[in-house]
Amino acid sequence: MVEGEKRIKVIVTNRKARHLYHILDTYEAGMALVGTEVKSLRSGKVNLSDSYAEIREGQAFLIGLHISPYEQANRQNHDPIRDRRLLLTKREIRKLFTKTQEKGLTLVPLKIYFKGPYAKVELGVAKGKQLFDHREDIKKRDAERETRRAKKHSQY
Numbered sequence: 001m002v003e004g005e006k007r008i009k010v011i012v013t014n015r016k017a018r019h020l021y022h023i024l025d026t027y028e029a030g031m032a033l034v035g036t037e038v039k040s041l042r043s044g045k046v047n048l049s050d051s052y053a054e055i056r057e058g059q060a061f062l063i064g065l066h067i068s069p070y071e072q073a074n075r076q077n078h079d080p081i082r083d084r085r086l087l088l089t090k091r092e093i094r095k096l097f098t099k100t101q102e103k104g105l106t107l108v109p110l111k112i113y114f115k116g117p118y119a120k121v122e123l124g125v126a127k128g129k130q131l132f133d134h135r136e137d138i139k140k141r142d143a144e145r146e147t148r149r150a151k152k153h154s155q156y
Contacts, residue, residue, distance in 0.1 A: 021126035
């Protein structure tokens with residue numbers, strides 16, 4: 001490993017987000033967590049579905065993220081679905097706030113990962129897809145699959 005390079009270990013990805021939304025821009029944010037949440041994250045006990053990010057009172061929060069309670073902890077365990085503060089610069093928060101004020105744009109967590117010892121979340125500025133957009137994506141995927149098959153069989 002090169003000096004200064006941090007290893008990234010992806011914990012969970014939100015595959016549903018890329019299906020339901022057009023991702024316009026992505027941001028990396030740290031998360032303010034308690035110790036038992038970090039231990040549950042390391043064991044992969046997290047659910048990203050139905051979670052989103054929100055800017056309120058000049059701070060960013062991740063809402064609806066479910067991190068299961070840590071089994072070895074006792075009374076110091078955390079609330080599984082509490083709002084978690086995101087660590088962003090003031091400039092990034094201002095930029096995200098103006099983007100989310102536009103009609104139809106929202107902040108969606110795309111993946112949670114560890115970058116070195118720190119838990120990070122990748123946020124996407126997203127616009128919801130219409131039904132015909134889903135159909136077009138399926139058509140593109142099928143066409144790409146057919147061209148790959150044709151190339152594979154034409155080599156012989």
